[in-house]
Each structure stands twice: as structure tokens, then as C-alpha cells.
Amino acid sequence: xxxxxxxxxVLGLCLSAAAQNASVKVKVRAAxxxxxxxxxxxxxxxxxxxxxxxxxxxxxxxxxxxxxxxxIEVPPGKYRVLTEKPVELFDQAFLWDFEAELVKPENTLELxxxxxxxxxxxxxxxxRVDELAxxxxxxxxxxxxxxxxxGAFDGLIIDAxxxxxxxxxxxxKNMWLAVQFDDRHRLPAxxxxxxxxxxxxxxxxxxxxxxxxLPAEISDDPGALVEGERIFIVENPGKDNNRKLxxxxxxKADQKEIVSDVKLTYPGAALxxxxxxxxxxxxxxxxxxxxxPIVVAKSTVQEAKQKLAxxxxxxxxxxxxxxLEDFPPDQLRAxxxxxxxxxxxxxxxxxxxxxxxxxxxxxETDNERYQQAMKDYAKHPKGKIEPTEPEHKYSPVLxxxxxxxxxxxxxxxxxxxxxxxxxxxxxxxxxxxxxxxKMRIVCGEKxxxxxxxxxxxxxxxxxxxVVVEDEAFSGEYYYAHDAxxxxxxxxTLQLFSTSDSDHPLERVLDEKxxxxxxxxxEPYRKIQQPAPVPAPVP
Numbered sequence: 390x391x392x393x394x395x396x397x398x399v400l401g402l403c404l405s406a407a408a409q410n411a412s413v414k415v416k417v418r419a420a421x422x423x424x425x426x427x428x429x430x431x432x433x434x435x436x437x438x439x440x441x442x443x444x445x446x447x448x449x450x451x452x453x454x455x456x457x458x459x460x461i462e463v464p465p466g467k468y469r470v471l472t473e474k475p476v477e478l479f480d481q482a483f484l485w486d487f488e489a490e491l492v493k494p495e496n497t498l499e500l501x502x503x504x505x506x507x508x509x510x511x512x513x514x515x516x517r518v519d520e521l522a523x524x525x526x527x528x529x530x531x532x533x534x535x536x537x538x539x540g541a542f543d544g545l546i547i548d549a550x551x552x553x554x555x556x557x558x559x560x561x562k563n564m565w566l567a568v569q570f571d572d573r574h575r576l577p578a579x580x581x582x583x584x585x586x587x588x589x590x591x592x593x594x595x596x597x598x599x600x601x602x603l604p605a606e607i608s609d610d611p612g613a614l615v616e617g618e619r620i621f622i623v624e625n626p627g628k629d630n631n632r633k634l635x636x637x638x639x640x641k642a643d644q645k646e647i648v649s650d651v652k653l654t655y656p657g658a659a660l661x662x663x664x665x666x667x668x669x670x671x672x673x674x675x676x677x678x679x680x681x682p683i684v685v686a687k688s689t690v691q692e693a694k695q696k697l698a699x700x701x702x703x704x705x706x707x708x709x710x711x712x713l714e715d716f717p718p719d720q721l722r723a724x725x726x727x728x729x730x731x732x733x734x735x736x737x738x739x740x741x742x743x744x745x746x747x748x749x750x751x752x753e754t755d756n757e758r759y760q761q762a763m764k765d766y767a768k769h770p771k772g773k774i775e776p777t778e779p780e781h782k783y784s785p786v787l788x789x790x791x792x793x794x795x796x797x798x799x800x801x802x803x804x805x806x807x808x809x810x811x812x813x814x815x816x817x818x819x820x821x822x823x824x825x826x827k828m829r830i831v832c833g834e835k836x837x838x839x840x841x842x843x844x845x846x847x848x849x850x851x852x853x854x855v856v857v858e859d860e861a862f863s864g865e866y867y868y869a870h871d872a873x874x875x876x877x878x879x880x881t882l883q884l885f886s887t888s889d890s891d892h893p894l895e896r897v898l899d900e901k902x903x904x905x906x907x908x909x910x911e912p913y914r915k916i917q918q919p920a921p922v923p924a925p926v927p
């Protein structure tokens with residue numbers, strides 16, 4: 390009896406396992422045809438297969454590959470096939486929502502113009518969107534911003550594992566590197582491979598906190614380009630991370646160079662052909678910006694992919710991003726704020742002069758300079774252009790600027806005076822005492838992460854009275870509006886110099902300074918807080 394019960398149990402488990410494993414194969418093919426009946430695959434199309442009632446099985450998410458194909462296995466039955474985001478082709482937006490019975494061992498789902506709901510993109514006003522505009526929307530999310538402590542330029546996603554193709558020259562002598570995908574997602578990056586001679590670099594990030602990233606299609610055959618073909622660049626420059634479409638016409642393409650009338654603005658930007666494939670990379674050289682065929686990066690990219698297979702784990706921690714909105718302009722000089730105390734915002738720390746710049750101090754400084762310029766213009770207007778009033782648009786960030794101080798070169802100044810003679814004036818020669826390496830702000834015991842740890846060169850200066858002969862780095866770090874506050878207890882500024890990089894100069898900020906900075910950002914904090922919900926009327 391026990392043996393029979395055991396046999397029945399085994400049989401039941403086998404039948405249960407068989408039921409769980411029962412599935413059918415489904416091949417999804419998504420493609421649309423244009424006005425000329427040219428068939429175009431729909432890449433990265435996300436859809437859901439929702440089991441029909443009475444089934445309570447969860448919906449199955451599917452996404453097509455770059456060629457518009459997806460292959461999955463699902464339990465047999467009836468499904469509702471739907472897409473939530475429209476696909477735009479020329480002047481139409483396509484959505485799918487239909488039922489399909491998937492019961493055969495092998496099934497095919499066709500998503501095409503025939504079973505889609507199409508609506509005009511321009512709300513029925515008859516606007517026509519050309520092919521390049523369509524391709525731009527398809528590939529624009531493959532373009533990213535590469536940030537260094539010296540500035541921002543472009544990069545191109547070439548692998549969903551987190552490989553970014555860009556140019557090498559802007560990466561030189563940088564101490565900080567990050568890649569920004571959109572307004573809210575910025576990741577630390579490293580240089581995985583580079584070729585200085587070819588001016589090519591491949592960066593690596595860990596995109597796990599960003600989600601699915603879309604690599605661009607690469608066409609490494611410049612001979613496939615056609616003279617007169619329309620081409621375009623997707624630029625993603627600057628602090629606002631806004632993408633921009635620039636178009637042109639191809640004149641010439643070979644293994645060394647691509648020539649076009651398309652406007653070149655930023656290094657690292659990719660050039661796309663009329664089919665939406667990346668064919669070139671903008672680089673800078675002795676004759677300015679030019680376009681190299683993307684095939685020059687082939688060996689560097691192959692090396693990067695080989696290194697990626699054995700590379701150690703990389704941090705996926707999201708870095709702070711710049712705020713999207715400006716400081717409230719009507720609060721820059723609000724009633725009751727009192728007089729501007731300029732000295733609160735600057736001080737000397739060792740061999741550095743430090744400036745604390747927030748929207749209020751920036752406004753007051755700009756306004757002061759404008760008023761002085763207007764006074765000078767009123768005295769001597771002839772032959773001069775009237776000063777333009779500042780726009781007064783300020784990002785709600787705290788900028789900490791550290792500029793190295795200069796020291797007089799007495800020997801050289803005396804020799805210059807002797808050479809000039811007793812009746813001629815001579816300039817005073819100076820040099821920088823040190824150079825800026827990095828800074829840290831510590832709120833209590835916790836370091837505050839900057840939005841942008843920027844450095845710039847405090848260059849040589851020449852005028853009739855002072856000559857500064859050398860160069861040195863200065864620091865300009867951007868922090869969030871709430872980086873320092875009275876809640877910190879103690880705020881410590883640490884400055885690392887090139888002359889002593891192991892022992893930072895520490896300066897504890899005065900409580901009055903912290904209170905003033907905190908007060909300056911009060912109008913911005915108010916608009917960040919959600920409006921209170923009114924109580925129901927009894």
C-alpha cells in the first residue's frame with residue numbers, strides 16, 4: 390500500500406512538472422512600411438502579452454532586438470498583445486492592442502501597419518516629418534554626455550554592458566570622469582582602452598542603476614556612404630544635457646576622413662547616416678574639428694570588449710546631477726533681506742582665496758558690476774556701447790571657488806626696474822604660490838559629494854603694472870543647494886594643493902557664513918516642498 394502511494398506521488402509530481410514545463414515557442418516580428426512600401430524593423434519595441442481570463446498568470450514583458458525580432462516561450466493560450474509607448478514613423482504614431490491565440494508548438498506574432506492603431510503625430514495638422522527626424526528620435530538615446538573636471542563633451546553607447554565610445558584628447562590630465570545618460574542618471578566612469586595616436590577612447594560604466602541602455606548601430610564601411618546622402622549629428626553637450634539635431638549633406642567619405650557641410654561643435658559626437666547608423670566620430674586636431682570614419686575605432690573597441698570580459702566590478706552608484714530649474718528670479722532681491730555683506734562670501738585660506746557663490750551673491754556681484762559700468766558709461770559715452778543689463782538667471786547651486794594666491798618675484802621685478810631706468814615704470818613680476826588639486830566639504834563627519842568637481846587654469850596675466858608668468862589650477866566645485874546647513878553642526882572645507890597633496894589645509898566655516906548661505910537658498914527650498922493639501926470643507 391505504501392509502495393502504491395509512493396508511486397502515485399511520483400506520478401503526480403511528474404505530471405505537475407510536465408504541466409509547468411508545457412510551453413509553446415513564439416517569434417515576434419515588428420516592422421512597419423513607409424509611404425514607398427519600404428519595410429523598416431522596429432527595434433527595442435516593448436510590449437506585453439497579457440493572458441486572457443480566466444487565467445491569473447502575470448503579464449509577460451517582451452522587447453524586440455535591433456532587427457525587430459523577439460523569440461520567447463509562453464504557456465499555450467489566448468493573449469492580449471499591447472504596447473504602451475507609440476512608435477513614430479514619419480507623421481504617424483503606431484500603437485498595438487489585439488488578441489492572439491498561441492497554442493501551436495511554434496507561433497508567429499506580426500506587428501505591422503495592418504494591426505496597429507495609427508494617429509497623426511502633429512495632432513492632425515498635416516505636418517510631415519522627414520526620414521532624418523525619424524532616425525534622430527530612434528538613436529538620440531544612444532548619445533550621452535561625458536563629464537570631466539575640465540568640461541563636458543559627447544560620447545556614444547556601443548554596448549549595452551556599459552561601453553562608451555568617445556575621443557581621447559579631452560580626457561587628458563583629468564582627475565574625475567562621469568557619463569550622464571539623462572537629466573537624472575549620471576554614473577562614474579573609467580577609461581577601459583584608449584589610443585592616443587588615433588584619438589579614440591572607450592569608457593566603461595556600470596549601467597545597472599540606469600536600466601536598459603540602447604547601443605547605437607555601427608557602420609564601419611565609409612565606402613557605403615553615398616555622395617549627396619543626408620547625414621546628421623546628435624549633440625548632447627553642456628550642463629543642461631539637452632540633445633540637439635544638426636543635419637548636413639555628405640561630400641566625400643574614405644578610410645581617412647568624412648567631409649560634409651554639417652556643423653561641427655563638440656568633440657566625441659557621432660555622425661549618423663540616413664539609415665541611423667553611426668559612421669563617424671568628431672575629433673579635434675591642428676586644423677580644428679573634423680570627422681573621422683568610425684572604422685578607426687574598430688581595434689580599440691575590440692580590445693575594450695576583450696577587457697570587459699575579465700574586468701572587475703565597477704560602482705553603479707548614481708552621482709548628483711545639476712538641477713533642472715533656475716532660482717526664483719523674483720526672490721533674488723526680496724524685501725527684508727537687508728544690505729549685501731560682500732565680505733561674508735570670501736576669505737583667505739592658506740595660499741588660496743576662497744569665494745562662496747550662490748544665486749544671491751552672484752546676483753549682487755553682477756548688479757554691482759553693471760551699476761559701475763553704467764556710471765563709467767555715463768561719464769564717457771562717446772565711442773562706447775551702452776552696457777547690457779545681466780539676464781539674472783542663476784542655477785540653485787553653491788559654487789566654491791579656490792584660486793591660488795600669487796607671490797612677487799622680487800629679483801626679476803628689481804632687474805626689470807633697473808633695466809627701465811629711473812624715469813620709466815616697470816611691471817611687478819609675480820608667480821603662483823601653489824596650485825589647486827582638489828577640495829572636500831565635510832558636513833559634520835560626512836563628506837558632501839559635489840555635482841561637478843571642476844578645475845580651470847588660472848593662467849598667466851600681462852598688463853602694464855603686473856605680470857604673472859606661470860599657470861596654476863584653480864578649483865570651482867558645484868554643490869547642491871542643501872550641501873551645507875546649520876544641521877551639520879560643523880562644516881569643514883579641506884583644500885589640497887599641488888605643493889602638499891597629502892596634508893590638506895582645513896578651514897572650519899563660521900556659523901554666520903553657514904547661516905547666510907542657508908538663508909539665501911530659503912526661497913528655493915520652499916518651491917521644492919509640495920504644497921499643503923487643503924483640509925476638506927465640513
